[in-house]
Amino acid sequence: MDCYTANWNPLGEEAFYRKFELYAMEWSLKEDLRDCLVAAAPYGGPIALLKNSGRKEKSPSARPLLEIYSASGLLLASIPWKSGQLVHLGWTASEDLLCIQEDGTVLIYNLFCEFKRHFSMGNEVLQNHVLEAKVFHTEYGTGVAILTGAHRFSLTTNIDDLKLRRMPEVPGLQKPPSCWAVLSQDRVTIVLLAVGQDLYLLDNTSCSVVTPPGMSPAAGAYLRMAVSFNYRCLALFTDTGYIWMGLSTLKEKLCEFNSSIRSPPKQMVWCMRPRSRQRAVVVAWDRQLMVAGNSTECIQFVLDEDSYLVPELDGVRILSRTSHEFLHEIPEASQEIFKIASMAPGALLLEAQKEYEKESQKADEYLREIKDQKLLPEAVSQCIEAAGYEHEPETQKSLLRAASFGKCFIDKFPPESFVRMCQDLRVLNAIRDYQIGIPLTFTQYKRLTIEVLLDRLVLRRLYPLAIRICEYLRLSEIQGVSRILAHWACYKVQQKDKSDEEVAHAINQKLGDTPGISYSEIAARAYDCGRTELAIKLLEYEPRSGEQVPLLLKMKRSKLALSKAIESGDTDLVYTVVLHLKNELNRGTFFMTLQNQPVALSLYRQFCKHQERKTLKDLYNQDDNHQELGNFHVHSSYSEQRIEGRVGALQNAVDAYYKAKNEFAAKATEDQIKLLRLQRHLQEDFDKPYLDLSLHDTVSNLILDGHHKRAEQLYREFKIPDKRYWWLKISALATRGDWEEMEKFSKSKKSPIGYLPFVEISVKHHNRYEAKKYAPRVTPEQRVKAFILVGDLDQAADAAIEHKNENEMNFVLSKCTASTDVAVVEKLNRARAQLLKK
């Protein structure tokens, strides 16, 4: 602990930088890194190596080998590279490997070297080839920028939503730029390039020459440029060994440094930490590493072997054949505590705790000193914070112990920050283990978020660790454990060596009905791997039948899909399947399938009724449903304009009805045909519209127009019941006012409806005179009513008295008015009295 600051290197007055080893690399490389194409993903991500890439294929056996390692150098996967010449490797934000070929094709692999997909950067790139390429990350996603052989730039800002942009030409550019970089400013992606002593800025539409402020004119030609992790800062290295550091907007210079090394560096990257004022770049040559910042001095390291720099959010990782190191600026909290002779509260607290362990009274002295300044809470917070920045668990522990010790002397110190830090460190230490190999710093971890970290663990198929972390952090099941289990299941279905039953069973055993698990998603994955049977088995576990349907359809298990859809009770889903089936199966099979599914059939019929009437007919035909077929023909007869067409359709209906053994309907339809034909004749003969009238109305109209013969003819032909005919005729005659004819008719034979209707209809047409003629002929039971209708109360009274019916008498009485009908009232009263006597 005493030599804790031994690896601290001061830069200027305030800043210290340290470099420490993350891992001793396990990969035992035979090649030099300089002979490989290297790409390491940020946030402690995996490392991709393409060996032998430098040598142009001399023999087929010397095919380049693509290998992917964890950050600790454990081999994750490797494949011999069989595709075209690779120019560049890069990682996407979701840790997929982008392999950019000379012809502009970009192949995407996952971190187990499994091919995912590919896309092309366009024809222009294909023709002119790729000279250089860069992979960059912006808020839009992962982008790729290409410098073609024609010295033109092409780029896309998001490979998942591919839109190729060809940047404008740089005027007079004859040779490739000495260096270039992609910048992202205000959501616009631009390219900065250097040619000799000139800097050019390419945006979407134009190319402009720019000059960094405060650049000394004698600086010389640009050799390297570096953009910081957050795109805010830019560093330029010239052939005089001069380094300009400023904002990437090129509006302000931050500092400069003269390295007096003229040879071009191999790499130059920024080394900063968020919320720190210190800016520094790390420049690497073959055997030398330099940290330069706002100071005339710089920090120099000797490189024993070929190294590769990986810029990170809060530092730089340095890869070499044997080791993996991290170089970063010491955060303020750590400085305060560990700086030699520091009197900061955190430092004192750490000291106090150490003394306390030694059972020395000095502990109290230190503690008192902090308490006197009332800085104990700060001291605790400082220790907690500093613990986060430490890589060694021992140091973490001693800091946390100090914090815990200090906490005891404070009333109500909120425990969250301490507990949180303990948890976070536990998670970080677990993933930093060389077996896992994700050397995330605390700052990176917070930026990445736990969700993304879990995704990355899942991506590495480290399911048990991911689940344990979820459980340890008590994440909700849906975003935690069940999500991971679902991913596990999706991976599990790809294991081809196990039988469908085994896999399905294993998955169900582990997953059960954990909330938030979608079996249909897992099944979809199984289907994608070509395991249809397994997918179907898995779908059986899906409780929501609605979720099963789309996949079943995709797998062409339409009939199963249909019954599942019906089970779900969601008609929309049924429709989806039915209309899908319609296109998939031939008509016959389609209809047969529907026959067994009444719900689906009725839905489809509804659809056909409006949209495909012909299909409806076929449907009934297939089914031998003659009744419906008859109805169908009747229906279609309405849309026929010409009488012949209509008769034809109706004739079809008649045939169908006979086949359906529905004689009633057949007869009725035959009658309709007969009526139609007759109506046409009538229409021709009388030049009046008769079509579409009902039989009743047809006859009625004939009488109204005085065609009594024709009416009579219809009455006989259609066997109109007498009652109806009489009703119809007298009301038509009354409407016509043909009272003479009515009287004649009344005498033609005995009325089947009695004579009350005659009275009623005459009264209705305000003809009391006529009405009176019929009243006496009304049957005795109804006579009272008839006389009252015609207004002859006297006769009504007589009739009632004759019947000796009290109710009738009362009824008549109620119609009498005292003033005018005195005689009648008297008569009735007398009769009533008599009746009562008896």
Next chain:
Amino acid sequence: MSPLDRIANVSILKQHEVDKLYKVENRPTSSTSDQFCFLVRPRIKTMKYIADIINADKMAGRSRKYKIIFSPQKFYACEMVLEEEGVFGDVSCDEWSFYLLPLDDDIISMELPEFFRDYFLEGDHRWINCVARALQLLNSLYGPFSKAYGIGRCAKMSYELWRDLEEESESDSQGRKPEIGNIFLMDRDTDYVTALCSQVVYEGLVDDTFRIKCGSVDFGPDVTSSDKSIKVLLNSQDKVFSQIRNEHFSSVFGFLSQKSRNLQAQYDRRRGMDIKQMKNFVSQELKGLKQEHRLLSLHIGACESIMKKKTKQDFQEMIKTEHSLLEGFDIRESTSFIEEHIDRQVSPIESLRLMCLLSITENGLIPKDYRSLKTQYLQSYGPEHLLTFHNLKRIGLLTEQSPGETLTAVESKVSKLVTDRAAGKITDAFNSLARKSNFRGISKKLGLIPRVDGEYDLKMPRDMAYVFSGAYIPLSCKIIEQVLERKSWLGLEEVLRLLNGNEFSVTESAGEDSPAWESQRIILTVFLGGCTFSEIAALRFLGKEKGYKFIFLTTAITNSARMMEAMIETKA
């Protein structure tokens, strides 16, 4: 009035820059607007209309923006039609999940009149999902229902689907206090008889005569005794209406004249007032009185108009026939009354209604009558009704007694069906579309025809039969009464057998920790396929008697005419 008017009337829409409103029809529009927004029910026919409009615009080289808003939800088949008509790319679609329209304090309508035909005739289950979602919505607003009863296939399916939805959504309604204690779901086909009867309570009569649409009625010139019609909102806000809506028509006139005397008396108080009192009167009471006066004269006008219509058509005669059909007396006489009704072309809808009532009370017509009545009907009202009869047969409203099949034979068949229903909810859904009504047996078991000694006092009703002049207790309401009384279906096995079963009762809250008494008195009655104002009046009466509070949720308000119209096959 349309449901939209109840939510956002024309002036509100205009404020939001709606230029003009059109009805979606099979007609080209002449609008010059460059944006059309179609607010429609998801019907295939409507889609065709819209497609025609768009295609006509395309032909004319006119470009507009089109948006279709489906209410309450979008159906895949609709999109399919748009696609087949080649306009899918021209429109953007949206959904308006509008399920419940409160018509009154205690009536919620889903305004889905097509539910009846679609489900009961066509066997189309598409609206069940909407019912389930409506229940889900009510559940989320008022907490879980502690007890659920239901009868009918559709009721069962709706209930189960709703449970599934609840489970899927995992909403935390568990801890909520239930505000609605009971829910009772009933299929319309459990009781067609009640819906087929002429209504004689005031609200029902107004509906039968003038058609209440969305809780509002258009009173024509014959009612308003002026030359224009007036739109009146009929609900509990209307002080006059709220007092007479549930009354038997015979007592309404008396009430109205009493009311007008009271009103006059209040007006008369003006005499002998000093200036100050007068000022008070004018500022506080006059407006209310005037309003009441206006309503009173409207309702009196409506009554007169109803009276005129009813006496003209021998309403008494018809009611008598209906009553004998319900009681099962003088069937021959009723049959010939119906025949005459048809022969005289009184009204196609009424004739059809009487035929159905005859069939359903008699468990089908005897073959001779079945043929002759149908023939008569076709002759009177046109041959296209052949298809109407087919529909009525399918739905079981107008059927033929199978020769040789006695009632017991039917019963045994039915009971077999009941035991077979484990075969799965779907298959049995279609086997028995046209089922036997068994009305006579049910009526006897439940005592639907009250025994009356002397006159039934309609002013002081004793039971729910008053809504049908004391002649018949509505079956649907009787079932609800019985189940609520027993708190289960126990003891009703015989009736259930005759009703074709499919009943259920579920107790939600596992622990019987005596849920709030208040909520236990509240019953949400769900009518699938519509309910009538007579049923509402009867249950309101029951509620008053037994201390329940009924809330009605119906797919639509219906009556006999609407039901018949839904069955009629139009030429178009």
